[in-house]
């Protein structure tokens with residue numbers, strides 16, 4: 001069984017690097033037009049070039065997902081030009097200002113993380129809803145193991161990712177049977193987001209020991225499941241959250 005998404009258009013937030021870039025390239029390799037969105041134009045341009053080299057369409061759009069007016073306008077432009085069949089809400093952050101014990105986290109850090117990780121995903125879903133419905137399309141949210149279990153000293157991140165798991169279920173109910181909505185919950189993946197953790201040998205080793213598969217994932221190992229969930233091979237899946245975590249949540 002092969003996955004062929006030719007003729008479809010996938011929009012991937014946070015598609016300019018890390019997991020989002022791998023998902024963007026995964027969709028392009030499966031034959032879909034693939035549009036990566038992020039705030040940094042030069043990064044977006046580089047991925048768009050790579051996508052076009054695979055012979056599918058793309059376009060350069062910059063977007064801050066926390067700006068809901070910009071989200072509406074961006075999805076409208078893409079929808080008019082290319083249509084929208086697949087949306088991946090992947091943009092996510094976990095900055096220093098949001099880490100630590102509850103007393104160390106100020107409102108600003110909490111709001112920043114929830115505005116991007118959860119509010120941004122909701123805004124993109126809302127903006128893409130009509131196009132997805134018309135296309136009988138599909139939405140994928142990228143949560144985290146932090147959407148399924150607690151992670152100490154990451155309160156805003158964990159709250160936002162649990163929120164995404166819930167949002168996946170409520171959108172799946174509202175949009176069935178026209179639009180399937182699912183969620184991925186990755187474990188630790190080797191990207192810029194985890195660069196400091198990877199560089200801290202003690203912390204990295206403790207995460208590797210805690211992970212049954214004994215290592216961080218490569219971004220491409222999250223892209224495969226995303227392409228699968230968006231394909232007809234997953235035609236009976238909606239409202240589901242799939243852990244791709246090397247066994248982290250099996251403990």
Ligand SMILES: NC(=O)c1ccc[n+]([C@@H]2O[C@H](COP(=O)([O-])OP(=O)(O)OC[C@H]3O[C@@H](n4cnc5c(N)ncnc54)[C@H](OP(=O)(O)O)[C@@H]3O)[C@@H](O)[C@H]2O)c1
Nearest residue numbers: 014016018019038039040064065091092144188189191193
């Ligand atoms: N790496 C992991 O171990 C891991 C594990 C579980 C889940 N995840 C989740 O997977 C997703 C991707 O993570 P990653 O590791 O690939 O992170 P990353 O390497 O830091 O990439 C994050 C992407 O999101 C974009 N982004 C950040 N803020 C944005 C905003 N306000 N609007 C639009 N785009 C924005 C970034 O581009 P700009 O900064 O240029 O906008 C970049 O393209 C996140 O949701 C993360 O929580 C990651």
